[in-house]
Amino acid sequence: MIEDAAASSFRQYLTIARLLAGQLDFQSAIRTVAQEIAQIIPHDHMDVCIIAPGSTFHTAYESGLETDWSKRPPALIENSPLRALLEGQTDSFITADASLDPRFHFEGSFCDPIHEHGLKSRLHVALKVHGETIGALSFSSLTVDHYGPRDLARAQSIGDLLAPYFYAIRAAEQAKQSAIVEAAARVREEALRQGAARLTELLEAERQRIGMDLHDQTLGDLTRFAKRLERLSLLPSVPGQDLKPLFRSLQQSMQDLRQIIEQARPSVLQLFGLVDAIENHLERSIRDSGLSMTWGLKDGSDGESGRLPANVAIALFRIAQEAINNAIRHSQADHIAVALTRNDDALTLAISDNGIGIGGGKTETNIGSGLENMRVRARLIGARFFCGGRNGKTYVRVTLPIAQEEIAP
Structure with a gap:
């Protein structure tokens, strides 16, 4: 009988491993294996919390009951009821009634789903790869004192099986996100390059416009003034009435020049x-x-x-x-x-x-x-x-x- 039970457990774990193969995201993976895991550890709610690499946040993926733990990601580890587990202070713990266990109810703890869904007995194990805690596997039952040491041993075996797969999925998602960020950066860089090139063209066109305005308008006016002054300089005396048109034209030219300057550099x-x-x-x-x-x-x-x-x-x-x-x-x-x-x-x-x-x-x-x-x-x-x-x-x-x-x- 013992050999038959061991063989049955081995087949179940092998089935879980086979089901995980080809799964590319956490939610699909957890839902795919939930039914097989339920035959090993019966539960009303199961979730996997994955720690974002290098951060203080984690994300929950659920099977069975859907709670705010997965509906409001990501969440701070310091506010998680599994804080001690995710921070590496312990590798596992069991509670007979989570609604009364003080480990879940500290100041700032996000423990509302425990009360909202009537979660009682809970079982938690750390997911570890190369000695690093990458997340936690949790089981919950609506029945008080539902889990014991035998369930804990099974949960640790399942956690050891799941951890490498979830570690690989996390690494793949991180690489994908890095590729997206890099691609977006390249797009922005190219847009700025094209924009800078376009602005250079616009500035060159503006420079040419200013040059033409100065040549066609201001320089033309100054040339006329110079010739007229040259003629006036040959006279023995210059009547004031001859200077008035020149003065008015000079004022207009100054106004035109101010307008050119204003368009090039708005002083206001x-x-x-x-x-x-x-x-x-x-x-x-x-x-x-x-x-x-x-x-x-x-x-x-x-x-x-x-x-x-x-x-x-x-x-x-x-x-x-x-x-x-x-x-x-x-x-x-x-x-x-x-x-x-x-x-x-x-x-x-x-x-x-x-x-x-x-x-x-x-x-x-x-x-x-x-x-x-x-x-x-x-x-x-x-x-x-x-x-x-x-x-x-x-x-x-x-x-x-x-x-x-x-x-x-």
């Missing part, structure tokens, strides 16, 4: 901040357009817009500048609205108009170039860019995650 942004710079550009652009448009600007950023790093503030201003210019030139709107809002850890800049919508009256080139410029600027500061229409309005929205260490003092 540097002196007064993002909100004032956007408001100044919005008001001046509508006024200079000669259109009958109204505008509104709401600052709900709680002062965070004034504490952004310089490169971030400039990028947001350029996006707002492009969106406002597009709305004035192409939207046929009669109102433009700008809003800055702070929600949790994100700052959102939104520009909207009540015009004819994206694509209406604009060429494909203008649409693609303007949107791409804004999208690239947003990407380079780690912001999300949205553009579209909703409720009869066209909007551009940039959402920038804000971390405390990224905010300028």
Whole structure:
């Protein structure tokens, strides 16, 4: 009889090992072997807790009753009723009634499922590989004093069988997660590389535009002034009326030069901040357009817009500048609205108009170039860019995650 019992146990353990083969995740593995294990150790609830490598968290995988232990992962080891086991202070323990056992009920302990599901007798063994505790195997019964030393010995044998498989699954998941993180990093790196290349092209185009403006406008004006002054210098005396046109032209040239400088380096942004710079550009652009448009600007950023790093503030201003210019030139709107809002850890800049919508009256080139410029600027500061229409309005929205260490003092 003893030999028959030993042979039967061996076949059961062999069946468990065979069932584990090919299982690639913890939940599938535990559910696959639950029925076979129940023939060795009857239970109403079984779970495996796996410690995340190098962390203070663990995750539970259950069979039978489903509790908050598996529904709310991951959990801190220090709050686990199995804290002593997971921290390596003991390799196993049994309780006759978990609802009364003080080992499960300490300050901060997450023991609610014990009461919610009426778990009484409980049996726990450590899962160990190379002397390291990687988790715990637990059995629970709704009956008081259900488990004894014989069940403990069987649980330890099952734990020794399961531990290497679960260790391999944990290593595979860790490798998979590392590969995902590495791939995401490569994608971000490539996106930044492309964004930097695109920004370099934009900066070069901007440099050429400034050069052409200076050549065609300012240098042309100065050349005319020089020739006129040269002619005046040949006269024995210069009447004041001859100097007035020259003075007015010089003032206009200075104004044009200021505009070129302002477009290249927005001084209002540097002196007064993002909100004032956007408001100044919005008001001046509508006024200079000669259109009958109204505008509104709401600052709900709680002062965070004034504490952004310089490169971030400039990028947001350029996006707002492009969106406002597009709305004035192409939207046929009669109102433009700008809003800055702070929600949790994100700052959102939104520009909207009540015009004819994206694509209406604009060429494909203008649409693609303007949107791409804004999208690239947003990407380079780690912001999300949205553009579209909703409720009869066209909007551009940039959402920038804000971390405390990224905010300028």
